[in-house]
Amino acid sequence: MTFLFPVLALGGTGLVCGVVLAIAARKFAVTEDPRVQEILEALPGANCGACGVPGCAEYAKAVAQQKLPIDLCKRGGAATLARLSALMGVKAEARERQVAIVLCQGDDSRAVRRGLYNGLADCVAANAMGGDKGCRYGCLGLGSCARVCPAGAIEIKPGRLAEVHPDLCIGCGLCVQACPRGLIRLVPESRRIHVLCRSRDRGPVVKKLCSVGCIGCGLCAKIVGNQGIRMEGPLAVVDYGVQLENDEVTARCPQHSIASRPGRRQA
Structure with a gap:
């Protein structure tokens, strides 16, 4: 019996903390735009940084959030531009390379x-x-x-x-x-x-x-x-x-x- 109370107290504390964390995780969860992954798959994956951001993943997020235009990926060329245009529903004219x-x-x-x-x-x-x-x-x-x-x-x-x-x-x-x-x-x-x-x-x-x-x-x-x-x-x-x-x-x-x-x- 001497050890029962501490065990119950510790278990109860853990249970309360778990419930609080679960509620917080649900309340403050950040939902990622599903287009981010689709945009990332459309990019060449070179991570060259020519678009002005550190890599393709960051560029995909910026495009999905409409913070950057869809025509900054030079390596992808016209094919990538066409895919991003379809994904984002934005018309983009292919410029001369x-x-x-x-x-x-x-x-x-x-x-x-x-x-x-x-x-x-x-x-x-x-x-x-x-x-x-x-x-x-x-x-x-x-x-x-x-x-x-x-x-x-x-x-x-x-x-x-x-x-x-x-x-x-x-x-x-x-x-x-x-x-x-x-x-x-x-x-x-x-x-x-x-x-x-x-x-x-x-x-x-x-x-x-x-x-x-x-x-x-x-x-x-x-x-x-x-x-x-x-x-x-x-x-x-x-x-x-x-x-x-x-x-x-x-x-x-x-x-x-x-x-x-x-x-x-x-x-």
């Missing part, structure tokens, strides 16, 4: 290097020190862009120049954010004519530093009547809002700074 391009041709055979960089193999770190390239606008070629690419679409060529393979590019834009010199841009995949230079130096300086750098002669802009290419100070810049098909600008560029690069091949 974007591909990244590196606006520089200055590899070691074309561009001057002013020294030997032996620091951390990271473009941001090298850029903070000025880099070892003579052109302060050129590609550092240390692969920061390639390391963040979830599709393996960027190759660092032997001459220390980054190059995007358009057939592999998913247009996520992570490489654009990774480049400390702003050399990578997302462009519509149908655009094939590009000024592959970002130097703002004057012509004589550019010629000393890079054999394929834009010298700001303005010939290309004159050929197209400033429709598709315009001059921004000493640099020719392509207006990707215009479908530029004039191959004369490529052929007549004295520095060969303008190149014709195909976008993603059609399947």
Whole structure:
């Protein structure tokens, strides 16, 4: 009998606590939108973060709660967009796919290097020190862009120049954010004519530093009547809002700074 009372007291306390917890669990239960799992299954599962949130699960929740639009998954493409549109009952027009391009041709055979960089193999770190390239606008070629690419679409060529393979590019834009010199841009995949230079130096300086750098002669802009290419100070810049098909600008560029690069091949 001595032990009976403590046992009953302890058992009663446990029973009361269990009842309280059961009531609390029912009252404060959070019901998850069943669409979250359906949305998650529609996503590619790459967890690349290109949509702006840490992973596909978080993006699925944000879409279900209508906190983010349904067209942010670049890797999924048109097929994923169509499934999310059906699940959410939202119409979304498929936009032209974007591909990244590196606006520089200055590899070691074309561009001057002013020294030997032996620091951390990271473009941001090298850029903070000025880099070892003579052109302060050129590609550092240390692969920061390639390391963040979830599709393996960027190759660092032997001459220390980054190059995007358009057939592999998913247009996520992570490489654009990774480049400390702003050399990578997302462009519509149908655009094939590009000024592959970002130097703002004057012509004589550019010629000393890079054999394929834009010298700001303005010939290309004159050929197209400033429709598709315009001059921004000493640099020719392509207006990707215009479908530029004039191959004369490529052929007549004295520095060969303008190149014709195909976008993603059609399947």
